[in-house]
Amino acid sequence: MSLNQKITVVDSTNKKGGRMILLEVKNVSKRFGDNLVLKNINFSLEEGEVLGILGRSGAGKSVLLHMLRGMEGYEPTEGKVIYYVTMCDNCGEVDVPSKDGQRCEKCGKGTLSKTSIDLWGDDEGVYNLKKKIAIMLQRTFALYGEKSVIENILESLYSAGFEGKEAVEIALKLIKMVKLEHRITHIARDLSGGEKQRVVLARQLAKKPVIFLADEPTGTLDPKTAKLVHETLKNAVVKKNISMIVTSHWPEVVAQLSNRVIWLENGEVKKVGDSKEVVEEFMSSFKEFKKLEMEVEIKEKQIVLENIEKRYCSVDRGVVHAVNGVSLDIYEKEIFGIVGTSGAGKTTLAKIIGGVIPPSRGKYLFRLGEEWIDMTKPGPMYRGRAKRYISMLFQEYALYPYRTVLYNLTEAIGLELPGEFARMKALHTLISVGFTEEEAEKILDKYPKELSVGERHRVALAQVLIKEPRVVILDEPTGTMDPFTRNMVAESIHKSRKELEQTYIIVSHDMDFVLNVCDRAALMRDGKIVKIGKPEEIVKILTEEEKEDMGL
Known part of the structure; x- marks a missing residue:
């Protein structure tokens, strides 16, 4: 039996606007316990298209990208995620749908044929598909810290099946593409944040991905370095005609990189359309960022x-x-x-x-x-x-992933308090960093993966404040942070400064x-x-x- 006999063959008419459809998200909803974080999401992505996803903190952006990558724990509660690709009938290599009928570049023996793969189903090609889905996550560099830049990229190429001289040649091309020729032998842990992100980008491109998922890829970088990484994304992904889905807390970046934008609000699609038009409307929904005035005696x-x-x-x-x-x-x-x-x-x-x-x-x-x-x-x-x-919140903060927010705010940091008092103190601190009382009550018993990145960041800030530092x-x-969350954090800093005398x-x-x-x-x-x-x-x-x- 060949590798793709169990996989549904896609009709050659599966096109949109003259281009092949690569991805289709059908009626997808996602629950974490009683919390509905995605509700009836529907969209498709063409081969070579760049799609932007906008939304305030907690809208469901990161959950959706984790689901499209096939990460454990992010399976849809309802609906399906279908990839329309080609697969080699000899080695199982997955490629883009437009290569239907071509010889497989990896093994040189088999032929690529159109198939559809349900990412969260039991299709035989899921494992091979996941190897061709690239992702850059915010606040996560995922590098071998003690290995050099070229060693990190070679590791990724070896995993993708490249060897010897061919692997070295490809690695050098990728290093040049991401403009890191001056850092080839530098150890990864000694690189700046922007340089680390470019190594991550090169490692992901080494997979020869069919799709590139970029979740706040420059979230922790300064604007100048972020601009360099965005330009690298343009040159290494967009201009190479690799399909990409990108989220960013800088809406203007989404407008520059994408052709089309989906606006998520409270887990639902609020609007889909031209990137510049949707971004403009999204930005108009924010309050003006004004100087906060609170009388405090220094x-x-x-x-x-x-x-x-x-x-x-x-x-x-x-x-x-x-x-x-x-x-x-x-x-x-x-x-x-x-x-x-x-x-x-x-x-x-x-x-x-x-x-x-x-x-x-x-x-x-x-x-x-x-x-x-x-x-x-x-x-x-x-x-x-x-x-x-003295308490310090670093850029690369970490919460215990398999413990609740309440545990992260109390026992995890050695704060031993009677049950009800611990809960009351945790609630008070969460409210001080911008959560409403109702929101704080809801998230106390949740796990970090059930929160948005912006929410996790505020929980990490609460973890610092709950220790009552001077x-x-x-x-x-x-x-x-998006502009809305930045405003909330600004207000919470002023509020805690006044109330807790910090x-x-x-x-x-x-x-x-x-x-x-x-x-x-x-x-x-x-x-x-x-x-x-x-x-x-x-x-x-x-x-x-x-x-x-x-x-x-």
């Missing part, structure tokens, strides 16, 4: 830094001054921003303030009550003592967010602080490169 100094330095030794660059002679004061209940281009030293400075890493030299004092703690000294009476009162450090807090330090490339939220900000260049002042004053001295990097 108290005495909380943090004092004097001539702080952090040096690293690099094989390529010798001694690197990541932070070079930084002096600043941060006041209790202040919301203080740290801004600058990629590589300016922002995150390193934040880690020093958070007690995650010690400075190489300089003075750092942290006030506890009336006592000043020397943070340059290790041990339970010094840095260890103060760290209990100082909260947020590293790129708006990375994957001090915030916000590291961000999102200057609009800093303007909206922060009382003061420091601009960093090459590890040094060049100016401290009101965010509006910082904007006036930004270079054109800095403005581009910060989305202005």
Whole structure:
């Protein structure tokens, strides 16, 4: 029996607008417990078409893309996901439908014939189909951290069945395509976020995919680096006529990359149409991003830094001054921003303030009550003592996937409270980060995979706040947020600052967010602080490169 005898043969009339249909989503709904996250979704995708998906946080975008990839736990509750492809009658290789009747490029022996595969059914070709579905996920790089760029790409090629000289030649072409020739031998963990995303892109392209799914592929990147990754997507995917479905918290990017857009709202399709028209209507549904005004009395100094330095030794660059002679004061209940281009030293400075890493030299004092703690000294009476009162939310936050939101907010972080009190405190904290009381009640007993990425991000923020820290450090807090969620988080920061008397330090490339939220900000260049002042004053001295990097 040949590999595709059990698979329905697709009629050659399966076309739309002169092009073959590659994917059809039929009456798809998805429930997680009692929560209906997708409701009666219907659409088709042509071979070579780019489809954008828009929607606020919690609309169901990521759930839909996970379902189209065939990821475990995301099977439709109702409906079907059908791929119309060709399959080799000798080796089972899957390819696009327009190659019907052609010789298989992989084995060189068999012939490609049209078939349809129910991704969530028991069709024999599902395993081979999944190998040809590429995906880039937000906040997930999925690289071999200790292997070089070329080794990471070769691993993907080996998995796809390429060997020896052929694999090396393809890897070099992919590296050139994603513009990483200058990083071939660099270890993956040492790359910047944008470089890591381009390695992920190359690894996915190594599969020779029939479809490319991009779920917020640049969510954690600054605007300048994101633009480079978007251009790479255009050149490596769109111009190669690979079908793509893309979501982004930057609607204008969806408009630029896609031909057609689906607008999801509360798990349902609200509108489908021309990308520019749908994006324009979607953006008009948001409130204007206004400066928040909340009267809060800024108290005495909380943090004092004097001539702080952090040096690293690099094989390529010798001694690197990541932070070079930084002096600043941060006041209790202040919301203080740290801004600058990629590589300016922002995150390193934040880690020093958070007690995650010690400075190489300089003075750092942290006030506890009336006592000043020397943070340059290790041990339970010094840095260890103060760290209990500082919480930091990193870009690559993680929740326990097989534990409920309530568990993640309490027992997972060592917060041992009586049952009802723990629930009450968790509810209060969730409300403080922008959930309504009804929404907070609903999500407490859910698992992270049942939440949208924006909702998971707010739960992670709640996980930081529930520990009642004196100082909260947020590293790129708006990375994957749509404008609506950004507004909610901005409001929740101001609300918790006032009600819980917390001090915030916000590291961000999102200057609009800093303007909206922060009382003061420091601009960093090459590890040094060049100016401290009101965010509006910082904007006036930004270079054109800095403005581009910060989305202005």
